[in-house]
Each structure stands twice: as C-alpha cells, then as structure tokens.
Amino acid sequence: MKAIVQDRFGPPDTLRLTDVHRPEPAAGQVLVRVRAAAVNPYDWHMLRGDPYAARLLGGVGLTRPKQRVAGIDAAGVVMAVGAGVPGLSPGDEVLGFCPGAFAEYAVTTPDLLARKPENLTFEQAAAAPMAAVTALRGISTVGRVRAGQSVLVNGAGGGIGTFAVQVAVSLGAEVTGVCGPDKADLVRSLGAAHVVDHTREDWTDGRRHHDVILDNVGDRPPSRTRRALTPRGTLVVNGGGSPGRVFGAIGAMLGALALNAVVRQRLAVILPAAPSGPTRADLTAVTELLGSGRLTPVIGRTYPLAAAAEAVLHVEQGHALGKTVLTVR
Incomplete structure (x- = not known):
C-alpha cells in the first residue's frame, strides 16, 4: 500500500511517499481503509521531535519518530476486524484516531473510532477527531x-x-x-x-x-x-x-x-487529544454534534496523499484557514 513515512526527525520535506506492507488487525484491532486524513500541528511536532522535552516523556520517540507512518486523524471504511471487536463490521464508515493515518490503510482500536455521520463527507469527517x-x-x-x-x-x-x-x-x-x-x-x-x-x-x-x-x-x-x-x-x-x-x-x-x-x-x-487522551465518550459527543448540524467542519485546503509534505508545511506555518485535509483514494 501507499503511505507517507518519516524515518528521521526533520522538516516536512523529510516525509516521503513509498510502498509499505498493509497492516493486519490483531485481536482487539480494526483495519480501516483510509479515505481522508487531517493534518494537525500534532503531525509536525511528531515529525520534528518538538518539543525536545516530549522525547524524554516518550510521546514522539527519542532518536527517531515513534510512528514511522505519519498522521493520526482519519475517516474511512472498516475493512476487517480482529477477534473480540464488538459493534463494528466490514463496510462501516468511521472516523477517529488511527496512528499511521497518512496511508491507504491504518490499524486502530475500536475505542478510538466512532461511526461517521451520514451528513458528512469523508474529508469533513477526517477534519473532526483531534x-x-x-x-x-x-x-x-x-x-x-x-x-x-x-x-x-x-x-x-x-x-x-x-x-x-x-x-x-x-x-x-x-x-x-x-x-x-x-x-x-x-x-x-x-x-x-x-x-x-x-x-x-x-x-x-x-x-x-x-x-x-x-x-x-x-x-x-x-x-x-x-x-x-x-x-x-x-x-x-x-x-x-x-x-x-x-x-x-x-x-x-x-x-x-x-x-x-x-x-x-x-x-x-487541555490534555492532548491524541491516542493516549481521547475516550469513546469524547468522540461520541463530537459525532452527535456533527450529525445534528450544530458543528460543521471548516476545510481550508485539501491535498492529495502524495503532497503530504506540502500540507504539513502549510499547517506548520501557522496561518491555515480551518482544517487541512489529505484525500486518499
């Protein structure tokens, strides 16, 4: 599968598009076919290993990025579920936190996912989690x-x-x-x-x-x-x-x-809304607001997956309008 990988700490141009093995869900995990992924300040912090104190705390990795495939926010379709995963089935449309979201497929756990409201596009849904x-x-x-x-x-x-x-x-x-x-x-x-x-x-x-x-x-x-x-x-x-x-x-x-x-x-x-922070209740509350129309994602720019480095740089510069989203087809 195609994925955006980061092998060392550095600026956005250290990101590269390459082929990697498609992950498979273990027991208690879900495989998601990513349709869109959002870019967050979290992503360039992970890429640069910034701040340095976070490396010592174990959040971003000590000498190289902790997560080789970049990205965290995703929306897509459940492709497979491991043993012991209730409530989700192949074909379900979801949004949530998927480590390695800048890829065609990503594995996560069911507590980090929620069903995508029908009134949202995949791009809008990906913009929401973090x-x-x-x-x-x-x-x-x-x-x-x-x-x-x-x-x-x-x-x-x-x-x-x-x-x-x-x-x-x-x-x-x-x-x-x-x-x-x-x-x-x-x-x-x-x-x-x-x-x-x-x-x-x-x-x-x-x-x-x-x-x-x-x-x-x-x-x-x-x-x-x-x-x-x-x-x-x-x-x-x-x-x-x-x-x-x-x-x-x-x-x-x-x-x-x-x-x-x-x-x-x-x-x-605010404690970080990253994989160690959110709960199913957080995502459920957000999806209820999104589904009712009381909350509408604002997307300033979209980029193809191959242009992930450009998208991360745009967000890092600090003047992005609303959310910046990668489309993954």
Whole structure:
C-alpha cells in the first residue's frame, strides 16, 4: 500500500511517499481503509521531535519518530476486524484516531473510532477527531462554559478555533473570535458576535473582559492573557512554543499551572487529544454534534496523499484557514 513515512526527525520535506506492507488487525484491532486524513500541528511536532522535552516523556520517540507512518486523524471504511471487536463490521464508515493515518490503510482500536455521520463527507469527517475533541474539551469540559457567558477564542479561524467558536455558541455563550483579517468573515459566519483583528488590536490590553478564554495560539504569556479575564474568569491554555524549543507548549502549560496557584482567576490546560487522551465518550459527543448540524467542519485546503509534505508545511506555518485535509483514494 501507499503511505507517507518519516524515518528521521526533520522538516516536512523529510516525509516521503513509498510502498509499505498493509497492516493486519490483531485481536482487539480494526483495519480501516483510509479515505481522508487531517493534518494537525500534532503531525509536525511528531515529525520534528518538538518539543525536545516530549522525547524524554516518550510521546514522539527519542532518536527517531515513534510512528514511522505519519498522521493520526482519519475517516474511512472498516475493512476487517480482529477477534473480540464488538459493534463494528466490514463496510462501516468511521472516523477517529488511527496512528499511521497518512496511508491507504491504518490499524486502530475500536475505542478510538466512532461511526461517521451520514451528513458528512469523508474529508469533513477526517477534519473532526483531534480538533473537535480538543475544542469540546477546551470550551465545555475544562472551560465549563455556560449560557450567557462571554467567551474569547484566540486563533478562532484555525482548526480547533473554528470548532471552538461553534461549541461555545451552541452552549449559549457570547463569543469573541481573535483572528487575522482574512478569516474575520468566516468567524462571524460561525456565530461569533465579535471579531478582533489581532494585527490591529491588542485583545490583552485589559479594556474588555471575558468569563472564559481559550488560547489556541500562545503568543502571549498567561500573565498577560489573564488581563482580558473577569476577576473570577477561566483561561484555558492550548498552545505556545515553536519548532526547536526545548519545552514548547509544555512550558506554556506549566507556566499557567504555576500561576494558577497564586491568582484568583482559574488557569487550566487541555490534555492532548491524541491516542493516549481521547475516550469513546469524547468522540461520541463530537459525532452527535456533527450529525445534528450544530458543528460543521471548516476545510481550508485539501491535498492529495502524495503532497503530504506540502500540507504539513502549510499547517506548520501557522496561518491555515480551518482544517487541512489529505484525500486518499
């Protein structure tokens, strides 16, 4: 089968399309024929081995990528199931977390899959797992957003941000989205009551205050970001750092937790929505929102599987609109 492999840490051009053996499902596993796969910041972190601290924690591999075939988010069709897998059969259309998703086939476990809503294309379904689960956690589980609250989403035009705006709106919040001018109309169309152009306005200047802030960018330290919170508001940190940094987002999150101990406001972090993090309940909640139409994936660009390196570079540059998706036919 065709697959995108990564044999060493490095920039996106170290990715290459090659033939590898098709995986077979063992007991308790599911073989998925991948029809589409999403590109996430997670993917370029894995590719570069960034941050270095994550290598020591075992998340990305120590001297080379832990997962040779790249990718994690996928949507496709169940081809085979191993012994002891209830509830899924060949022919079922699914979405979820499939390590090695940048390939024609990938093996995963049933707890990391959910049935694809009929109203979604495979590309739309692939866009959802990591970004939508993270958004739902950030707004609902960690942020504890309630109807009538004021919510600010930094990075509102990106993959997680577009989902987060919709989740907050569905909960009855008044949403402010922070993004570049090229994404403002999109963010408004998703239900944001206010849009801040970060190239012209500093939303952390303390003039406006919000009950909950979801920071997907991490371009300012929590000590400054909290200026935009109400006295008892909640800051949810989900981002920070850049390629090659020792601690990257881990440092930003640890800083927020340390500050949380000495301020009245609540500073929290989102645990990664990667294979070690999500639960069937997370995916079920997301697919229910998708199936009901309360959540709609925003896809900015699609690429063929062979152009995976270009797609990862596009996401790594940090200005992607919505989700970037690979089509696998």
